[in-house]
Amino acid sequence: MKKRSGLAALAPLALWTAVMVLFPMGYVLVLSFLTRGESWGVLWRFTLENYKALGDSANLEILWNSLKIGAYTTLLTFLLGYPFALAMVLQPRRRRSLLLLLVVIPFWTSALMRVYGWMILLRTRGIVNDALLGLGLIHRRVKFLNNMGAVLFGMVYSLLPFMILPVYTSLEKLSPSLQEAARDLGARPFQASWTVVFPLTVPGVMSGCVLVFVPAVGMFFISDLMGGGGSMLLGNLISYYFSAGKNWPMAAALSMLMVALTFLSVHVYRRYSGGEMGVF
Amino acid sequence: MRARKGRAGKRLAGAYLAAGLALMYLPIAVVIAYSFNKSDNGILWTGFTTEWYGKLFQSRQILEAFRNSMLVALVSCLAAAVIGTLGAVGLARAKMRGLGLVEGMATLPMMVPEIILGFAFMVFFSLIGLKSGIFTLILAHTTFCIPYIMINVRSRLVGLDPSFEEAARDLGAGPARAFWDVTVPLIAPAILSGVLLAFAMSLDDVVISFFVTGAESTTFPVYVYSKLKTDVPPSINAMCTLTLGVTFLAVALSRLPGRRQERVRSRDGEP
Numbered sequence: 001m002k003k004r005s006g007l008a009a010l011a012p013l014a015l016w017t018a019v020m021v022l023f024p025m026g027y028v029l030v031l032s033f034l035t036r037g038e039s040w041g042v043l044w045r046f047t048l049e050n051y052k053a054l055g056d057s058a059n060l061e062i063l064w065n066s067l068k069i070g071a072y073t074t075l076l077t078f079l080l081g082y083p084f085a086l087a088m089v090l091q092p093r094r095r096r097s098l099l100l101l102l103v104v105i106p107f108w109t110s111a112l113m114r115v116y117g118w119m120i121l122l123r124t125r126g127i128v129n130d131a132l133l134g135l136g137l138i139h140r141r142v143k144f145l146n147n148m149g150a151v152l153f154g155m156v157y158s159l160l161p162f163m164i165l166p167v168y169t170s171l172e173k174l175s176p177s178l179q180e181a182a183r184d185l186g187a188r189p190f191q192a193s194w195t196v197v198f199p200l201t202v203p204g205v206m207s208g209c210v211l212v213f214v215p216a217v218g219m220f221f222i223s224d225l226m227g228g229g230g231s232m233l234l235g236n237l238i239s240y241y242f243s244a245g246k247n248w249p250m251a252a253a254l255s256m257l258m259v260a261l262t263f264l265s266v267h268v269y270r271r272y273s274g275g276e277m278g279v280f
Numbered sequence: 281m282r283a284r285k286g287r288a289g290k291r292l293a294g295a296y297l298a299a300g301l302a303l304m305y306l307p308i309a310v311v312i313a314y315s316f317n318k319s320d321n322g323i324l325w326t327g328f329t330t331e332w333y334g335k336l337f338q339s340r341q342i343l344e345a346f347r348n349s350m351l352v353a354l355v356s357c358l359a360a361a362v363i364g365t366l367g368a369v370g371l372a373r374a375k376m377r378g379l380g381l382v383e384g385m386a387t388l389p390m391m392v393p394e395i396i397l398g399f400a401f402m403v404f405f406s407l408i409g410l411k412s413g414i415f416t417l418i419l420a421h422t423t424f425c426i427p428y429i430m431i432n433v434r435s436r437l438v439g440l441d442p443s444f445e446e447a448a449r450d451l452g453a454g455p456a457r458a459f460w461d462v463t464v465p466l467i468a469p470a471i472l473s474g475v476l477l478a479f480a481m482s483l484d485d486v487v488i489s490f491f492v493t494g495a496e497s498t499t500f501p502v503y504v505y506s507k508l509k510t511d512v513p514p515s516i517n518a519m520c521t522l523t524l525g526v527t528f529l530a531v532a533l534s535r536l537p538g539r540r541q542e543r544v545r546s547r548d549g550e551p
Contacts, residue, residue: 006370007370009366009369009370010379010382012363012367013367013430014367017385017388018385020401020419020423024400024403025400027404028403086293087292090289090290090293091293102301108477108481108530108531109524110483110484110523110527111486112484112501112504112508113307113308113504113520113523113524114307115307116311116508117310117311120310121306121310160304214391217393218393218394218395220487225509238399242491252403258393258395266391
């Protein structure tokens with residue numbers, strides 16, 4: 001009886017995900033093996049051309065750039081986020097929950113709006129340039145936007161909370177006496193952190209890396225807005241093939257590549273942390 | 281010596297936190313500040329004005345986009361609340377093979393990059409001949425809202441004593457009645473905080489909406505995105521500030537039920 005009511009409760013979810021997740025994703029997989037239509041749309045003719053085309057030098061270069069940006073973003077968010085999480089844990093307990101809230105709030109506000117805020121700040125006639133000129137630190141206006149550096153900056157900024165939160169969670173679980181014990185046994189503070197604390201937070205770090213790397217590879221509006229038209233990433237390429245290129249099968253093949261990449265990162269993470277997805 | 285060193289470290293940590301948080305909030309502050317900027321090209325600061333807020337209510341496009349956003353977020357969250365809550369209960373209670381698959385598929389929208397989800401929705405809608413518009417937006421948003429609510433409710437269900445509902449059943453309540461009268465009030469805070477979170481996500485979504493939106497049904501973020509690529513009318517700043525207010529409100533409200541719960545629990549003498 002109880003079992004039956006459980007199944008009845010599950011039915012809407014099962015039906016919805018079958019229609020709205022399983023079917024569309026399955027269709028993208030099928031689409032990636034179809035031929036593109038003459039003007040737009042698809043022809044139901046099986047082909048492997050789309051996957052072969054992934055190896056074209058232009059596509060390979062964009063793929064390589066995306067992976068590179070993803071890797072740099074992950075590294076930078078780690079270098080900036082780990083000390084941040086560590087500094088949070090060092091605060092008194094009462095202040096910690098306030099800090100946590102302060103880190104989470106921007107994360108719930110529109111990413112688009114925050115990128116736009118940076119565009120106001122960083123553009124050539126913007127506030128940062130004005131300030132630097134006023135202080136006499138620069139003599140000519142600097143072009144901060146429309147290059148790969150700007151894209152990287154935008155990515156690190158947007159994804160930093162994804163690194164801070166899981167690292168913070170794993171650090172908070174540690175007992176402060178651990179480090180004290182290490183220091184009582186004669187380890188210097190840095191040594192105590194590095195050899196005792198850090199290894200215990202590796203699952204949190206791995207969780208953060210996956211949560212940063214996956215969106216970084218797929219992010220498309222940051223590169224679009226802060227990088228100008230010139231900096232195409234995997235996400236931009238998909239949206240290009242989808243809209244301007246009118247080549248849905250190619251967009252589908254790229255999507256499948258990205259899904260594979262996502263699952264691979266999640267798998268690597270599970271393997272090395274031996275746990276669930278941390279805070280998420 | 282060691283104590284002093286510790287204090288210096290604490291101060292350094294505090295400074296780092298302050299600097300980091302300042303940078304996190306800087307762009308948000310700039311957008312808010314510029315919504316009161318007199319200059320109409322939005323580059324130089326020429327003085328304080330609330331003119332753009334007035335202009336906002338004269339722009340049909342912006343108002344319509346905002347109305348669409350609110351409509352989509354409300355309907356999607358409502359639908360996702362029903363499906364996600366029932367699903368969480370079902371996942372917790374049903375014992376059968378394939379449950380993991382259902383759960384995995386339902387949480388997939390959180391894992392897969394947004395652009396792929398948007399693309400998949402778009403090609404799917406075009407395959408079944410569904411015209412892009414408010415309806416497709418609602419279908420897409422409901423799908424990515426479901427996991428936020430489901431995960432929230434599931435974690436609440438784990439800590440829930442099943443004997444409450446069993447007692448109701450023993451007293452003669454039918455399964456639906458027992459669920460509605462006993463379990464739902466107990467998991468209501470989790471549903472509510474999940475819904476508010478999903479609401480904030482739906483209200484801010486650009487990427488997925490970009491793919492499933494029709495020409496006459498843009499949402500506010502999609503409208504902003506299209507404007508950012510060309511020129512930005514100053515009223516955009518005003519609208520961003522207002523949506524920011526709505527998001528903050530939703531997030532603040534989503535934290536309230538949990539707070540009360542904690543207080544109640546600690547009053548009951550639990551740690």
